[in-house]
Amino acid sequence: MALQVRPYCDELEDIVKELSHKAWILFKYNQDFGHQIMSCVFNEDDQLVGVGYLRHGIADDHDIFEIEMPTNEFASNRMNEVREALFPYFIKTCHKLRKLNKKTKLVAWNDFWGDRTFCERIGFSPYQTYYIAKRSLDKPLPEVSAPAGVQVMFNPMESKEERVKYTKLENQFYQGVVYRSVNMLEWMMGGPELHTVSAFDGDELVGSVMCWQTGAVERLFVIPRWRNKGLGKLLISKAFEYHTKNGRYEVDTIVNEQNKEAMLLLEKMGYFFPVRLELKSVDI
Known part of the structure; x- marks a missing residue:
């Protein structure tokens, strides 16, 4: 049978x-x-x-x-x-x-x-290539200064309006298989641990990163006018601090090989790239 x-x-x-x-x-x-x-x-x-x-x-x-x-x-x-x-x-x-x-x-x-x-x-044929990036937290954490005019803090996203705005902004920087909806965000927030660290210029969300109990540091984004000011490094360092305080010894993330800027930033922050993943696709 x-x-x-x-x-x-x-x-x-x-x-x-x-x-x-x-x-x-x-x-x-x-x-x-x-x-x-x-x-x-x-x-x-x-x-x-x-x-x-x-x-x-x-x-x-x-x-x-x-x-x-x-x-x-x-x-x-x-x-x-x-x-x-x-x-x-x-x-x-x-x-x-x-x-x-x-x-x-x-x-x-x-x-x-x-x-x-x-x-x-x-x-199926090749579509995109990603790397799993890893970093040991036994290595010294980088010293990164906060850019003037920005506040970096835990972001609980307590209201529906905040979650909708966050998702719309985040998805400007992530397209493809990593697309996320408000429903997905709310589902994840109902789990045992999702810790979001965000940067604000006044009331405006200008960058963010997410941390998971698995040691993941993911979904980093910084809006264009705040790039090249050290904000991405600061957000990643705050994620490192969070995981260190919670007893973790290694962090990881997934990065698209095409995103050379992100690859370089992760390398500067002490990551290495041990695993290469190939995503395949077929047109429907």
């Missing part, structure tokens, strides 16, 4: 939660996924072996849907079958959610979970 694919429903909540806490919590609490489809893959013994769903991104001239396909030990010898079973559902979901006036790309990391041949056979 072949693997069977069924749509997610409330009765499957507990077994999906066991397989992937992230998938379960996304579909339970993030409003972006209220209209989404999660496909659940079962083997001949009616055991859940994997789930598949898409994350929406956006770029200037096209929409992006990123494949998520968590699996468990029951799928270890049948990954190609899981891919074959889920791929038609990914295509179906793309057609359901895509905007008809824009091009659409389906994208995947790691050669669709480790099978370059499968990716190439169904038409």
